[in-house]
Amino acid sequence: MLFFLLRACFFPLLKNNSKPFESGPRRYSQSTEHLKLFSDMENLTKKDEQIILQEQDILSAPLQRRSFLRYAGAGAAGIALLAAGCKKDGMMIDGSAGVNLGSGDVGILNYAYALEQLEAAFYIKVASSFYSGITEAERSLLSDIRDHEIAHREFFKNALGSNAIPGLEVDFSMINFSSRDSVLATAKAFEDLGVSAYNGAGVLIKDAGYLTLAGKIVSVEARHAALIRDLISNGTFANSEVIDANGLDKSRLPMEVLGIAAPFIKTKINANDLPKS
Amino acid sequence: MNILNILEEIEKTDAEVYERISPRRKAMAEFYGFGKKIALASIPFALGTMFKKAYAQTASADVEAVLQFALTLEYLEAEFYTKGVAAAGLVPAGPALGAITTIRDHENQHVAFLKTALTSLGKTPVSKPTFDFSAGNGSNTGPFANVFSNYDTFLAVAQTFEDTGVRAYKGQAGALIGSGGVLTAALNIHSVEARHAAHIRQMRKARGANIKPWITGQDTGIGAIVQASYAGEELETQAGVKITGINGQMISASAATEAFDEPLTKAQILAIVDPFIV
Structure with a gap:
């Protein structure tokens, strides 16, 4: 699932950034759009985490959810960022489209x-x-x-x-x-x-x-x-x-x-x- | 590929292609004769026209057949409840008579609705058969001879008719694909x-029958005499998916069979209702 998220969402994010690999740590402050994305992320973190966990419904036990996150090697915020990116780009997770x-x-x-x-x-x-x-x-x-x-x-x-x-x-x-x-x-x-x-x-x-x-x-x-x-x-x-x-x-x-x-x-x-x- | 090969190819997936094109096979011979007389280039056009006509007619005939079949079953139910309500002292006054009257009214409405549907399609509705609700093929001394004097027999026959009716409509749904409003109407009756x-099952339960509103296994709750109406309901697997214990859920075999009602073919239904039709 995470792999799919990465493929589906992260690449378009990169595509939208000019020269993403040269912009270094400051790339999220390069435009107000990214700042907005970041604040959106704050607001949406909890909701998007839920959505992502729902995607994992097949692993419905809490332990399995935790295992998934550990396996993924990413905190919820990291996933939420990707999800927010998806939301912005109208990708697979889109809160408005459902x-x-x-x-x-x-x-x-x-x-x-x-x-x-x-x-x-x-x-x-x-x-x-x-x-x-x-x-x-x-x-x-x-x-x-x-x-x-x-x-x-x-x-x-x-x-x-x-x-x-x-x-x-x-x-x-x-x-x-x-x-x-x-x-x-x-x-x-x-x-x-x-x-x-x-x-x-x-x-x-x-x-x-x-x-x-x-x-x-x-x-x-x-x-x-x-x-x-x-x-x-x-x-x-x-x-x-x-x-x-x-x-x-x-x-x-x-x-x-x-x-x-x-x-x-x-x-x-x-x-x-x-x-x- | 010439036309004969095309027809052979079609016959592999549609064994009745020749009958669809013409119920009389001699029409094919006529077509072959016709084919010899026309230019080769015009054959695809002739073929297309022929198939369009053949399949359109077949579809229409299918829809009509389903509606006539349904009408026959509704005639059966409507007359059954009409006689039941009219039989003095059979159905207790109060909620029981109220429910049977409600059902009678629905069955009469179904008869009227199906007649109208057939007429509007340019078809002539079949006439109401003569019924023998004792299931005696006209002898009126069949196994349910006391159907209009014994309330429990009446409810048992009612339950069988309703459960069988559900299976009959379900079995015809596939034949109505593409018929639009006719399919929706059939589902709305179903x-x-x-x-x-x-409701009939709850009425019987209230009188001591060991029965639920849904069908468990192939239990009739009545006896072997109506077994044909329940055979096949014991299915625990749907579309290759085993329902009992599915995905580790506590779904018993009983629940698995109750959760899905099963269809019956037209032939199976006709065999079941045959003793009731003179």
Whole structure:
């Protein structure tokens, strides 16, 4: 990863400096632009370090993160400088553009992977400390859903391989995990959103195999949605909030879905390259 | 490469190329005769036109076939719930009757929607078959003979219809690639059937069935009589990726099978519903 950062980001940085190897230690003060870059770096250090660590999500244990930094032989600030350089030059890490989902079917799979990451993270948090007054039946059902979402998330991660986006940082600060109402309302929103997202993404998928895979998952999300809705209020599994007068469920395009999900995802997502039709 | 070689090459990847070009093979003989009469240089043009026509027609026929197939299944479900709601004393008043009525309405809406879709494509919707919900092929004395007098039998058949419907739509999705709105509509029906399935399963659970809103392994929760509707659901590997214990996660075999619903082919579905169609 660091090697890639060096290749992708450091060389363009050098290219932008005139005679970089002759400028010696003073080269960062040669122009105000570099001074600005340096102060930007100060501001962005923490954020960029997070981004870089997210890139390392596959090595999720803290020990492994430390090992990575040690192996890299660079302090966080050093990496942040490179990252800031990337940011300035619009290279692979660009805080404003965000994590790019990619294009074509890979882009759609990454889009699904992003949503499954969100759902899995939510149910993991739910199941790590269930809301007060939970019944044994609810505990069992929510644990099942957690496992399904983890299975979906890991499936996409493996299926995408090197094309997979990094682990996303979520923001559940507006959810009260000790409240049944708050947890189930959020679950309902996520499940209904997930169903509409897969339904809307179907036409954007080119490969029949991927389409069938999306179909295998969306009906399970719909089962979750129905169950969660019934837990909130029995009989609302398919009410007029989600089903129209033709008996059709909702479908939403990626931009709309990501807009709705955005408050729960800290990491910025760039969906500009996704198929449009 | 002459035209015959081109067709042979295509046949390697599309075994049905001759049928696509014309359902009657004699049309090919006619084409060969035609080819002899025209200048060699114009063959690519003639070939392109022929293929465009052949594949466009095939695509359209595929879409129509999917819609007619779906309509037949929706007729089945719609009449089933209509009769269930109408059967005095079958479904308990209150939440149960409310849910079954909701589902009935959706199935009737699906019938109307699919008829409209077919008509707007210039196709004639198939007529509603005569059904035997006892699964007796018209004898009305099949294994579910008490379907409209025994609530548990009714729910068991409902669950099977819903879970089978989910698998049927899923199996047809690939045939609708490129159909745009038709694919989206099919997906939007597909997830509604899954919502129905989840609720019916909870209704059965409330009456003592050992069942969840999702399908575990190939468990029917009903018995061997509906096994064909659940065969294949026990899949633990998706696209070559083993889901059980994936990446060191505590994903049990049960969870791995529950997390993915499996499709069925049209032939499999037709075999399943055959006893219900007179």
